[in-house]
Amino acid sequence: MQVSRRTPSRSLPLSGRSRPASGPAVPPSRRRCPPASPRGMAGGRLGAALLATLAAGLLLACPAGPAAPDGGGGDAGADAGDGGGPHPDCPPASPASAELRIVAQGAVRGERIDGVLRWLGVPYAAPPTGARRFLPPAEPACFEGVYEATTWPPPCAQYDDASEAAEGEEDCLYLNVWAPEGADGTTPVLVFVHGGGNMFGSTSEIVGGVRLYDGEELARRSGAVVVTLQYRLNIFGFAVDAALDPLFPEGLSGNLGLRDQLAALAWVQENIAAFGGAPDKVLLFGESGGASDVCALVASPAAAGLFRAAAAQSGGCGGRNREEQRAWTDQVFSAAGCPPGPDRRDCVQGLDAATLLSAMAGLPSSGPTGLRIPQAGPTIGDEIVPIAPVDAFQSGAVATVPFVLGSNADETASALFGIPKNLGAAEYENMVRSTFRTRASEVLAHYPVSAYATPHDALVQLTTDLQFTCPTRRYARALAEGGGTAYRNFYTKVLDQRPATAALGASHGIELYLLFQALDRAGYPATEADRTLESALRGYWVSLATHGDPNAGDAPVAWPRYDAASDPYLELGDPIAAGAGVRSEKCDFWDTFQ
Structure with missing residues (x-):
């Protein structure tokens, strides 16, 4: 994947939103990146020199230059709307082609395939690597130049039982967007959370010889904008441990996979208009482990206003017991050579991913009638999942959206x-x-x-x-x-x-x-x-x-x-x-x- 250099990132606020009486609202812009302006292009490419600069929070100058080459404008400039885009004090950007859009981080280029535009591997959060392992997601960094979004993102780190080996990468917090040509800012948006028991899976997973979650044909036939997202899995996404608690604003570790999904949904709210999607017409849907996550988010106060409706196919709404999740995490960390104690955090953050995944894979995992039961998933007892989703539904404690x-x-x-x-x-x-x-x-x-x-x-x-x-x-x-x-x-x-x-x-x-x-x-x-x-x-x-x-x-x-x-x-x-x-x-x- 060709990625432009990015500037430092910041932590994402994931709570404190309120759901309006009818339909979700677009949260205030989180963008702190210099405004990208595709004016003054040479050879159809946007150079970093054409990014406007900000100093001390004040706009110093709006970029100027000749108009974009003939035939390059398309409808993308109009599509940008309120979804990120250039600084409001600057003239609206006019991309050289429909494949080039402006989001909060800067300019991103995809490709056109038979009437559908697609952007693969767009970062919605900073890489959770190194010292950021086991931390809540942070804002994605600004692009310095055009971000080339034409390659499937790597799967998140996971263990493959068939090959008995670790695979994937920790730098995996990306999403993919497909938009039918003509998407005009009022187009509905379908956001999908993949399955895999919160232990494995990816947006690019090949099932039955095809990339099952490729949204191209769904966008073409439905006329909707389609988004698929990745999130941290297994021990990387659902660890609960006292050594990690201080890393979280509320002092309770866990549910990093759900926090990633919230960050992706916040990115959609801020930026989907740039792709022709309507931020107030978002359906969140998932299957299997992804359905369990969707159920948790429907019941979560932290997800208020991020989607209009939801659908969960073949997933659970019970949630996982926090102490059981803590015990599982302790087993994994200990098996990886990081026993409880003051050095555990540094120890687990310093291990290579394969060591943690192999330790996890060595633990038993079975349930009723011998069926394999995944050990990761929405964990009850923090600000993301305060109580079991099914209990939240029963009590009427949350203002839920229409839910399939x-x-x-x-x-x-x-x-x-x-x-x-x-x-x-x-x-x-x-x-x-x-x-x-x-x-x-x-x-x-x-x-x-x-x-x-x-x-x-x-x-x-x-x-x-x-x-x-x-x-x-x-x-x-x-x-x-x-x-x-x-x-x-x-x-x-x-x-x-x-x-x-x-x-x-x-x-x-x-x-x-x-x-x-x-x-x-x-x-x-x-x-x-x-x-x-x-x-x-x-x-x-x-x-x-x-x-x-x-x-x-x-x-x-x-x-x-x-x-x-x-x-x-x-x-x-x-x-x-x-x-x-x-x-x-x-x-x-x-x-x-x-």
Whole structure:
């Protein structure tokens, strides 16, 4: 990635905002960078010498020079709006091409691809490296020249189980933007938080042979601006330790991954108008671990005003226990050679990333019925997540935005959950008995192996209901009972045109191929029903961003607002249909375990 030199950064304020009565407001500009002005270009490139200078906070001179070359203006100057841009005392910038935009840090250049403009790897915060490891995110530095945003950012530091090696980089706090040509400042914005259990993943992740979260086709077909963001993961993103507490304004460490996401959302509010997006029409959506983060942010006072609506697919809203997270962090730090004591902070900040990741990977990680459970995620008990999100919903303690909560019919059929295909009946029964002990007979009565094609299918159904279907009902109920606006979905569409995808059923994450309009890129022979669902998903999401209501656009089927009494939902399947009660008998049973 070609990156211009940047000047020092500052810490980001992430609280103290208030949500207006209708729709989020753009927070005051945080920009302290000299104004970038693309006037006086030579050969279509912007030189650092053409950046205006500031001294003692006073504008000394506005840049002057000949007009930009013919054909270069496009509509980008008008798009800049209030999203960063040049200093208000200077004439508005007129980029030499639509690919060049002005943000708070300076000028950033992307590229045009068949009617869509894209900018890859734009920094929204300072690199959290060296002495900034385990610190809250700081403002990104100013650009000295044009920032070339044409390369995917590196994944955040993580451990790859397949290769048994650390990968990625700590300098990873970047986001990507796709905008349809013609985005005019009123265009809705879809901001995506990737999954991976807050342990792994990236915006450039390749799944099924494609970059699944590439927003190009979604921007093209939906007409929306699409943003994908990266955030610190695993021990780097969710460490809680007494040695780190003094590094945080409130004296409580943790939730760095969420703090990164808040910084990215604040950047979007300040700068998205430069790309033609409307800061008051932002939908925040995520899947899996990213959905858990979205749920935490919906309930977080620190996120007030940063998005108009939200959607969480296949994630949890319970939050992680702070003391358990502290114990996990202590295990990782100790295994890496940094025992508790006055030197622990310097020790963990001085280690190479691979040492910390290898120490983390050596710890056990499993949950009910032997499924792998990630150790990182939103942690309860600080200013970001004061109480469990589901409790915040139930109490009505936060002014939530309209919120979609969804799950898939066969979540744990995904290989991510490690349920063996050749599971035997006796092995299934033994697993249930060892997990549920005195209540195992009840569980087996609700999920008898004889009711399913295979023991594998029985365990998939059991664990899907236990970890996804029924918790989603609890979250939606809590939100509705607390006075919030909720919409529930249940995804059932199977990609049945190929044996490999058909065998997965409606598994964890499969809907992302349709949501990101990726079936064609994956070479999948989409059916008419697939196309209908692709179109419906993007339509519902754009309507949520634009109006805070999935039904305000051309909805093929009315999506019922959730109420706790009837458990209404929208089935995202073939066909798309509204219904009431998702596996109600099973969920009534699991509720007795609470």
